[in-house]
Amino acid sequence: MTHTDSTASQATAPAPSAEEALATSTSEASLARSIARSREIEADMPANPGRYRMLTGVRPTGNMHLGHYFGTMRTWAPIQDMGIDTWILVADYQVITDRDGVGPIRERVLSLVCDSLAVGVDPQRSTIFAHSAVPAANQLVLPFLSLVTESELHRNPTVKAELEATDGRAMSGLLLTYPVHQAADILFCQANLVPVGKDQLPHLEQARLIAQRFDKRYGRADKKRPVFRRPEALLGQAPLLLGLDGEKMSKSRGNTIELRMSADETAKLLKKAKTDSDRVITYDPASRPEVANLLTLASLCGAGEPEQIAERIGDGGAGALKTLTIEAVNEYFAPIRARRAELAADEAYLLSVLRAGNERATQVATATLDAVRAAMHMDY
CATH class of the missing domain: 3.40.50.620 (HUPs)
Incomplete structure (x- = not known):
């Protein structure tokens, strides 16, 4: 997530030139065609x-x-x-x-x-x-x-x-x-x-x-x-998944959960994942990106829609959210990891x-x- 300086965010951006406006329009049209x-x-x-x-x-x-x-x-x-x-x-x-x-x-x-x-x-x-x-x-x-x-x-x-x-x-x-x-x-x-x-x-x-x-x-x-x-x-x-530190997920940042990791290693890392201090769990990607990230991850692993997961957890706080996410991730990847362990041995x-x-x-x-x-x- 990018943090913007408060004074800069209040500044009025200069109007784009005709060339910039044309390039933007062309780019958007090209993207629409590609989609x-x-x-x-x-x-x-x-x-x-x-x-x-x-x-x-x-x-x-x-x-x-x-x-x-x-x-x-x-x-x-x-x-x-x-x-x-x-x-x-x-x-x-x-x-x-x-x-x-x-x-x-x-x-x-x-x-x-x-x-x-x-x-x-x-x-x-x-x-x-x-x-x-x-x-x-x-x-x-x-x-x-x-x-x-x-x-x-x-x-x-x-x-x-x-x-x-x-x-x-x-x-x-x-x-x-x-x-x-x-x-x-x-x-x-x-x-x-x-x-x-x-x-x-x-x-x-x-x-x-x-x-x-x-x-x-x-x-x-x-x-x-x-x-x-x-x-x-x-x-x-x-979906855009953030790293465990709330920043862009990247191998070089060391903020990822690797496919080769064990269930225990996964649990240890997810327990350290960044969240916020609000005990009531809500799905709000704009205002609560780190919490939304864990909800999205749990959803991708079959725990339900992010909004439904948040409603189930309610005021259970970050601890309950992390526990649910750990269980969902480890259950989802268990067969992949078992197969991977067999392959890695050969x-x-x-x-x-x-x-x-x-x-x-x-x-x-x-x-x-x-x-x-x-x-x-x-x-x-």
Whole structure:
């Protein structure tokens, strides 16, 4: 939650310029179109799963937590079970876009594979692979870089935000070209369905733009079909979960509950979760965000609607709220954690799943790179 200075909140904001107003209007219209299109795709997916290949990616900068699960992971198995070709990218190279080292990356990569399988991903029907193990996919970055300008990269919202957060530290070339690497991740496997949040739409638009520019500049020799499929957004309706400290949930802040944690560890952390001093529990996200966060979490874990949970607790206070939330979370995740414990005990199996996924990804990436080289007349 962002705290605004009282004097600043009372100040009158300057009227937007005509250019700013137009940009805002255009952005809102574009978002509305993206939402409408996403809803059309959602309706079509069960009926025509063969039309789609879904790609989602996670940076192994830490262990997966409840925010990841309710944000995206819980949709992976249902999408797979519809018959949609599902690809899960372990974006290990992207760890170093804004970090000086990779940390305990082997442990985190295997933990991510383990979590993916524990939530229902079937390696016989889905592909789990590591970015660094697919050279042909990464080779696409070079021709893709020729299709974007420096100013376009600087305008990307994620790049702009990272630059503002560097506190004077020079931006790495890898971070500046981050949107192009993401485009290569999406386009190499011909994914046409990418689950994203609203803030990630510019990255997807960059991938679409690169695909369009490549086909316009080079195209296939027979001109019958484009080299790349155009990826579209699957806009989720994930709830915003705060961290245990009431701030944004983040692996780097250490304010999360990880999927790999035990029921006792979960209970210990939730007992320390930030609330407020009002004993009567109410669901008021604007005025009582920390209390609302626990109510939302309990609701997501099957305890009922947030308002109903609050009414049941009444004047039981934060202690009763935390007890209910602990019970709901631990009951909901018990089967996932049991499955995860079995998987974590068999590292050889996790490695075999990853290597099989790497092999399939390499086959697809090589075919795509061959098509790119042929279109560029570099197939000699």
